[in-house]
Amino acid sequence: MMRFATLMKHPADWMTGKGADNAVVLTSRIRLARNLANVPFPGWAKKGQRQEVLEELLPCVEALDCMKDGFSKPLESLSSVQKQVMVERHLISREHAARGEGSAVVIERRQSISVMINEEDHLRMQSIRPGLDLTAAYETLSEFDDEVAGAVEYAFDPALGYLTTCPTNLGTGMRASSMLHLPALVISDQIGQVLQAVNKIGLAVRGIFGEGTESLGNLFQISNQSTLGESEATILRRLERVIAQVAKHERNAREKLLEDDPDMVCDKIGRGYGVLKHAWIIDSKEALNHLSLLRLGGDLGFLPGETVALCDELLMEIQPAHLQVHNGSKLSPEERDAIRAEIIRSRLQTLQPPDIRFIKKTGGEDDTSPDLGIA
Incomplete structure (x- = not known):
């Protein structure tokens, strides 16, 4: 063993999205x-x-x-x-x-x-x-x-x-869920409408570690709530349809942000890059939020595409227990914050600054309504 x-x-x-499009939907779990x-x-x-x-x-x-x-x-x-x-x-x-x-x-x-x-x-x-x-x-x-x-x-x-x-x-005894990265919906203040629409059709929205946890790094879990009276296939079809709709809204929101205010998008990704590359003390919440922006930059082309997988690995490596195993000893919160910053600086050492030379208006679809099209 x-x-x-x-x-x-x-x-x-x-964890690294191997062989899948995970720019918006990171994972699926049953x-x-x-x-x-x-x-x-x-x-x-x-x-x-x-x-x-x-x-x-x-x-x-x-x-x-x-x-x-x-x-x-x-x-x-x-x-x-x-x-x-x-x-x-x-x-x-x-x-x-x-x-x-x-x-x-x-x-x-x-x-x-x-x-x-x-x-x-x-x-x-x-x-x-x-x-x-x-x-x-x-x-x-x-x-x-x-x-x-x-x-x-x-x-x-x-x-x-x-x-x-x-x-x-x-x-069925089945809980199905997906983890989604929704930074553009958060930045454009549409996340509340979208998640409210998801709740109205009987699905649950939770934070990064499930029930009772907050959303960090713009990560959200969407899952089924009912398990009685429907087949597994019916539950999965509805859930996949809704998650695909939410992912589409996030895609559209990313395109519209670039179209309407590219300077703001550049600024946010640049600030996230700057803090992570040069911070000597950083807590989990701040690190996750900046990694979220770096991940967005990788998807939008500001940073190399492999930045997305690097951010996903770091999302796990900088968690408190992972840091203590990495260090081989129990750490105080202050010690964790210093080691977390050190690991991030080391992993991002060769990552060049965001490339903003070729940012153009993308003419993204103007479809940001929270109507998920589910009866």
């Missing part, structure tokens, strides 16, 4: 909640029962072909910093990181599939892919789910579907 140090060393394919039949769910289970579930599920998940040479650990054997690294990589939830004895995590080598055992449910399985690719992420995870179902019996009701700890997950 893979060691934690190896997991840290290699960014996942979805999560399935499942429980074993005739066993108390984790929140009601006694310590011994949780351990029995772990002993049944862990070898079953580890034995699957895709988990060969993967990472597998009981949570009690991981430090709080190691668990927080996995939260920052979106491989486990904050709730799972708070658990210890009787819980475990199994992660596929490329980090595109991860499994939480004894989180809120006995199994929380997820698949992540770069770009807008929810259907492919679901198909991958559905095959994985079928293999697990061949080895254990799930708690299932013909009328209610998969039984879960939280009633909002009943039915």
Whole structure:
């Protein structure tokens, strides 16, 4: 099995957008909640029962072909910093990181599939892919789910579907979400209208680390809220349609900003570049917001196209737990801010200033209405 140090060393394919258009939609994620039949769910289970579930599920998940040479650990054997690294990589939830004895995590080598055992449910399985690719992420995870179902019996009701700890997950037990980078909608003050329209059609909008977190670096998660009464295919079709519409509005907003006020766009990207290249102390929030502008500059042509992937790697590397693992010791907030600035300066060392010589009016589509066209 893979060691934690190896997991840290290699960014996942979805983190760097390998082989996908991820300029607006960074990632697509599918999560399935499942429980074993005739066993108390984790929140009601006694310590011994949780351990029995772990002993049944862990070898079953580890034995699957895709988990060969993967990472597998009981949570009690991981430090709080190691668990927080996995939260920052979106491989486990904050709730799972708070658990210890009787819980475990199994992660596929490329980090595109991860499994939480004894989180809120006995199994929380997820698949992540770069770009807008929810259907492919679901198909991958559905095959994985079928293999697990061949080895254990799930708690299932013909009328209610998969039984879960939280009633909002009943039915398919599926949560589908995409992470979007929406700086132009934020800069042009249209983000509120667009997100309100998304909420009105029954979808959830959250921050960078999911429920209860704020949007940093102009990153937003959009996901389904209902899981009962509709098929997985229906949920995915609607969600992909809405996310594609939001991405189109962001594209149009980027073009219109360049058309209407190119000097302002140049200024914002230039300031972000200047701060990141020369700051000696920088906190997470400020760093993420400036990296967002650099990422925008890479997409618009102010900076080389590979700047987008570089920013995506830095978005992960400068998180608090990643910094502490990188440094090999616990750090105070002040020490983290100094090391974060040092890492960013080092990674951006060869990045030339934004090129504004050939900025022209692009004549982008004047379509910035928040109407998502969803009945």
